[in-house]
Amino acid sequence: MLYYLFKYLDEMYALPGAGVFEYLSFRAAMAVITSLIISLLFGKRWINYLNKKQVGETIRDLGLEGQLDKQGTPTMGGLIILASILIPALLFAKLDNIYIILMLFTTIWLGGVGFLDDYIKVFKKDKAGLSGKYKIIAQVILGLIVGLVMYYNPSVVVREKQQTVVQQTQIGSTEITPTDNFVIEEARSTKTTIPFFKNNEFDYAYLLKWIGEGYQKWAFLIFIPIVILIIVGVSNGANLTDGMDGLATGTSAIIGLTLGILAWVSGNIIFADYLNIMYLPNVGELTIYVSAFVGATVGFLWYNTYPAQVFMGDTGSLAIGGIIAVFAIIIRKELLIPILCGIFLAESLSVIIQVSYFKYTKRTRGAGVRVFKMSPLHHHFQKLGYPEPKIVLRFFIVGIMLAVFTIITLKLR
Numbered sequence: 199m200l201y202y203l204f205k206y207l208d209e210m211y212a213l214p215g216a217g218v219f220e221y222l223s224f225r226a227a228m229a230v231i232t233s234l235i236i237s238l239l240f241g242k243r244w245i246n247y248l249n250k251k252q253v254g255e256t257i258r259d260l261g262l263e264g265q266l267d268k269q270g271t272p273t274m275g276g277l278i279i280l281a282s283i284l285i286p287a288l289l290f291a292k293l294d295n296i297y298i299i300l301m302l303f304t305t306i307w308l309g310g311v312g313f314l315d316d317y318i319k320v321f322k323k324d325k326a327g328l329s330g331k332y333k334i335i336a337q338v339i340l341g342l343i344v345g346l347v348m349y350y351n352p353s354v355v356v357r358e359k360q361q362t363v364v365q366q367t368q369i370g371s372t373e374i375t376p377t378d379n380f381v382i383e384e385a386r387s388t389k390t391t392i393p394f395f396k397n398n399e400f401d402y403a404y405l406l407k408w409i410g411e412g413y414q415k416w417a418f419l420i421f422i423p424i425v426i427l428i429i430v431g432v433s434n435g436a437n438l439t440d441g442m443d444g445l446a447t448g449t450s451a452i453i454g455l456t457l458g459i460l461a462w463v464s465g466n467i468i469f470a471d472y473l474n475i476m477y478l479p480n481v482g483e484l485t486i487y488v489s490a491f492v493g494a495t496v497g498f499l500w501y502n503t504y505p506a507q508v509f510m511g512d513t514g515s516l517a518i519g520g521i522i523a524v525f526a527i528i529i530r531k532e533l534l535i536p537i538l539c540g541i542f543l544a545e546s547l548s549v550i551i552q553v554s555y556f557k558y559t560k561r562t563r564g565a566g567v568r569v570f571k572m573s574p575l576h577h578h579f580q581k582l583g584y585p586e587p588k589i590v591l592r593f594f595i596v597g598i599m600l601a602v603f604t605i606i607t608l609k610l611r
Contacts, residue, residue, distance in 0.1 A: 200289045201225065219290075222482055226458075226489040229286040233490045237282040237497025241275070245501060245508045248272035253320050262572075262580050271506055274316045275498065276514025280309045282494030283487075283521075291486040296353040297528050300344060301487050301521065308433060308520040311336040312512035319511075327512070337433055337520070341426030344524055348425065349418050355384035356530070357467075357477045358399070384479055388417045390530045391475060393537070393607040399476060400533070428532050429523045435542030436519025438549060438574045443506035444499055445576060445590045449541050449597045450518045451495040456538055456601040457522065458488040461529045463608070473608050481529055491521060504587045538604040541597050548575035 201219050208216035218224050253272055283305055291298045315328035348354050392400040402424065403417035440446035463469035465482025495518070501507045510518075522539065526532045536543055552573040560566035571581035579589045 199293070201292055222462075222485055225290040226485045229290045229486050229489040230493040232286040232289065233282040233493030234497045236285055237278055237494055238500060240281055241278045241498065241501050241508070244275070244278055245272055248274065248508065262577065268506070271509055273320060273509040273511040274313070274513050275502065275508035276309065276312060276316070276510040276512070276517060278501075278508070279494045279498050279510060279514045280305060280517060282497055283490045286490035286493070287487050290490075292483050295480055295483045296347070296351055297481055297484050298487060300347060300524060300528065301484065304340060304344070304520050304524045305517055307336070307340050309513055309517040312514065312516035315516075316511040316513050333512075333516070334430060337430045337516075338426050340520060340524075341429040342422065344429065344527065345418070345422030345425035348527065349386075349388065349421055352386070353480070354386060355479060356387045356389065357384050357479060358387070358389070388421045389476065390533055392533050394611060396611045398474075398611055424532075425527055428527060428535065429520055431546065432523035432526075432535060432539060432542060433516050433519035435539065435546040436522065437512060437515040438545045439542055439576070440510060440515040441574055442576050442580075442586050442590050443504040444502050445593060446515055446518070447495050447499045447502045447510065448590070448594050450522065451492055451499065452594065452597045452601050453522055453538055454488050454492045454495060456604055457525050457529070457531070458485055458492065459605060460531050460534075460608075461485050461488060461525070464529050464531075475608060476530060478529065484525065484528065488525065491518075504590065534604050534607065537600055537607070540600040541593055545574040545576065548573045548578065 204213070204216040204219040207213040208219075249272055252270075253274060284302065287298065287302060293299070311328070311333060315333065318324050319327040388402045389399045390402070392398050401417075402420045403414045405420050406413040406416050409416060436446055436450065439449060461481055461484045463473055464475060464478045465480070465484070467477050470477035498510065498514070502510065519542070523532075523535070526535055526538075548570055551569050555569050556566040570578040572578050576589055576593065580586065
């Protein structure tokens with residue numbers, strides 16, 4: 199909203215300094231600062247309110263060291279994260295940008311689902327919370343909406359490179375040189391970035407090439423289910439990672455910062471040209487949103503770090519997972535998620551492996567066998583005797599390594 203206000207003041211009254219709101223870098227910086235201020239100030243007030251209302255987490259005794267000390271810690275802190283993302287985004291982003299609209303919808307939708315789950319647990323005293331199938335349905339609906347918008351909305355376009363031939367005349371000879379340039383026309387596409395390949399663009403429509411001529415028009419049959427799968431997987435992965443003080447929050451901040459860099463280069467024609475990646479018009483505006491996301495998660499970490507003064511609950515974990523997934527899909531870097539979100543992936547796989555192998559051995563041997571001492575993975579290390587702060591910090595280190603590796607895949611082909 200402030201963008202439009204200062205643009206009006208600049209155009210109508212030539213207000214000195216108002217033009218600075220045209221710069222992404224300035225608005226991104228303001229979004230970070232604002233989100234940090236909101237999370238720090240609102241966070242303290244919200245925690246005091248939750249303590250006053252005795253809105254505390256109910257802890258099951260799983261035999262983990264220090265676990266019962268967390269009994270009664272306020273939950274539903276995810277509202278701090280949501281407010282710290284939405285307010286700066288509304289203030290500093292261009293609200294007519296389709297990508298910003300998608301991200302705002304994602305945040306509100308999954309934040310609302312998570313809030314309902316936490317509300318049932320805390321106020322209705324139902325430990326089960328919202329049924330898992332309803333969470334999955336909500337995530338599938340979000341994936342369907344995002345997929346349809348990304349596929350059909352005329353504002354969702356890319357500009358690709360094409361090879362042209364340039365004739366250069368030198369003394370005594372004429373040299374024909376091929377060169378790559380971005381095409382002028384913007385086009386809707388189901389292409390995405392695929393890592394480790396020289397020609398690193400993959401079109402989901404290719405999977406339907408066996409249909410024959412005109413297969414491109416059926417690309418939505420592949421594209422939309424993949425979008426749904428990614429959103430469900432990453433959102434639940436973030437939810438599973440939220441089991442130690444600061445773990446999901448810090449990991450998400452690292453991922454968000456990396457996605458911000460990828461959005462910046464993808465939305466800048468000069469950087470896109472240098473890195474030989476797709477140029478995505480208008481996607482640079484997402485740096486405003488992701489700046490607010492990083493500021494919100496870092497600000498929340500102030501209260502969520504060990505020993506946590508507040509837990510984010512499903513209000514936060516479902517939302518941040520969905521935000522990361524949709525953001526990656528929008529900037530066409532979703533195939534980098536297994537690397538960038540490696541912590542989420544490992545946590546999810548540990549649960550899948552644990553449950554699947556236990557059921558398999560119980561059926562075939564009569565007694566279930568566990569692969570890990572406990573799942574998700576962070577609890578396995580806790581069972582091995584590692585202190586919680588050490589586990590969290592080491593996961594952060596791994597997350598940073600994965601983030602750096604994700605960025606260098608742009609040139610590692």
